[in-house]
Amino acid sequence: MMKTTFLFLAFLLISTISLAEEKRIAASFIFDRSEPAPALSEDMGVFSFKFNGLEKEDLNAKITLSCDGGENETIKLKDGKFDYNAPAGTHRFVIYINDKYFELYSHNLIIGGQEKHFYSVNTIMTLGLQIEVDKPVIYLYPEESTSFEVSVIPKGDMAFTYPKYDENWSGMMHPNSDLEINGEIFNYLFWESKQEMNALNPRETAGFVIQKEGILSFLEEKLNQVGFTAKERADFITFWAPQMEKHEQVFITFHQDADCDMFAELNISPTPENLYRFYMSWGSYDGDVVPESQKLTSFQRSGFTVIEWGGQEIPTIANTLAL
Amino acid sequence: MKLFTITFTLILFGCTANSRPLDRMASVIKVKEYIDDSLGQDEAVYYFNFNGLEKKHRGASTRYSLNDSEFVTNLNDKQLRVKTAPGTYKMAFYINSNYYEVFTDSLTIDPQMVQVYRINLSKTPKIQGKPIERKVYKPVIYLYPKTETEIAVTVDIHGMNPFYYPNYNDVWNVTAQPNGDIEYNGESYNYLFWEADDEDHLEEVNVKEGFVIPRDEAVSFLEEKLTAIGFNSEERADFITFWGPKLAVNEKSLVRFEWNETCDKFADLTIEPKPDHIYRFYIFISALDGDFVLPPQVLPQFNREGFVVLEWGGQVSNYQPNTSL
DSSP states (O other), X not given: OHHHHHHHHHHXXXXXXXXXXXXXXXXXXXXXXXXXXXXXXXXXXXXXXXEESOOGGGTXXXXXXXXXXXXXXXXXXBTTEEEXXXXXXXXXXXXXXXXXXXXXXXXXXXXXXXXXXXXXXXXXBSSSEEEEEEEEXXXXXXXXXXXXXXXXXXXXXXXXXXXXXXXXXXXXXXXXXXXXXXXXXXXXXXXXXXXXXXXXXXXXXXXXXXXXXXXXXXXXXHHHHHTOOHHHHHHHHHHHHHHHTTSSEEEEEEEEGGGGGGTEEEEEESOXXXXXXXXXXXXXXXXXXXXXXXXXXXXXXXXXXXXXEEEEEOOBOOOOSOO | OGGGGOOSGGGGTTTTSSOHHHHHSOOEEEEEEEEOTTSOTTOEXXXXXXXXXXXXXXXXXXXXXXXXXXXXEEOBTTEEEEEEOSEEEEEEEEOOTTBOOEEEEEXXXXXXXXXXXXXXXXXXXXXXXXXXXXXXXXXXEEEEOSSOEEEEEEEEEOSEEEEEESOOSSSEEEXXXXXXXXXXXXXXXXXXXXXXXXXXXXXXXXXOSOEEEEGGGHHHHHHHHHHXXXXXXXXXXXXXXXXXXXXXXXXXXXXXXXXXXXXXXXXXXXEEXXXXXXXXXXXXXXXXXXXXXXXXXXXXXXXXXXXEEEEEEEEEEOOOOOOOO
């Protein structure tokens, strides 16, 4: 019965699957209404764009626009709006306001002769994005078995912890890095939180631009250089590399040690001889800026050592329009 | 101007630059058809039920096109009714910027016929939300021989774009220890890892058993089930720290498990020498909208005597149980 149902469903799936010939990104251009525009010639139409979410000072800004991959045009907004005349047919727009907003890409917009189509366009700020700080894991490597207490104070809401976090994690730690908490053994402590961050800007941030094929070897090289063990490296790479490899190219910047206080404060008792924190911010990146290269410091693993790694995927400003 | 050959990346967390998984997804599925005598010979009716529509968008004004003509109408709750002349139509639907536009192939309808379709909406990524998951399984493989043993592990993955770690060349030839340590190329690992793009599994099965899990019960649910099945605490922590956050983003999730031979459809796993027990255990998760009750799945129990291999994996699905029909 189960099998028949499955075959039947599979048949339906195959028979009605819809394949796209082009990217179907609806994005943030929302059709509002149309009205006749008899003043235009028969083969011309007009798009009327109205931006939502602009700051007051940008309502009459000069913006940059490209229609159908053509040359950049500079257009002055009037009260957050502008009209654009285009031949009847299908058009695609890229619009850049300024670096406070992400570039906007339209889907195919169709217009007929002597028609005026109104679209509202949702802008997205590059500042104050809600980003999830993903998978920080904390490993403790004491020299002898002893009790421990770890507290994390994230700069945002704690979204997930494991094992259960109740003002702190406490238990016994062992030299093989086993953590004994409430009678159970764990290899690491885990937390995630949601925080406010700004988009990454490779023009202003030191880091690396890495092509898809190079991501795995890049991470292996950097983590080795910094001093991750094979197990820590595997935890890091199996978490991040598959996500990053979905993109043709990424921008990567690392944060180490005290810099990581911007994500969370970490308090550990007894005080470790060495506490290393290693975070990676990355985002899909289309641009061709060569960022300033970043120097990384290496771990010294002597005495009671604590390693924490984490990271976040952050939208990256591409500035693909030639400005 | 080459600068504009860019795809989509930035606004979208970049997740759709390569939208192969989206394109492969079956988004228009015929559910049933019947003849309605009350319709004229020159009439026919399509019903489209939108799955994955947020509550606040029920009844939303929706644009659709029938061949080259465009229309705007309000949904009836989650349903769009299109009365038209018998014939063959290509259609497109656009609700609002929260969802990708959906395109159909040619749909043919005869006189007096009523056809009901399910349309699976895909959400466009939002800055404040999680990016769209590609269709992945995320299996890790643990090896527990009785004594130090050289082991050859082969995975024949049926999905696309596989990712392996550590480096895989047709086989992982490793030395494994009874405590689970895996030595490979002079390094020590806890597990072998692979991942691939695959079809949405829950969309393919008729979910008759499973679990409905509210957000705040996610961790205790997983702890209870995994412990009962026979995961050790390390495996459980790896599983929960991976899948727990994926459950915790949903108010309520539908959870279904698959295990052992069923998982051969995702990848064949071959291990030499032959273990006493190979256990595979996969979780499938989809965000649930609205009330839904399921009889619980009866789960297996692992015998951890002898040379044991455990693999776990899973997938986040767009599946919505059809409660409206």
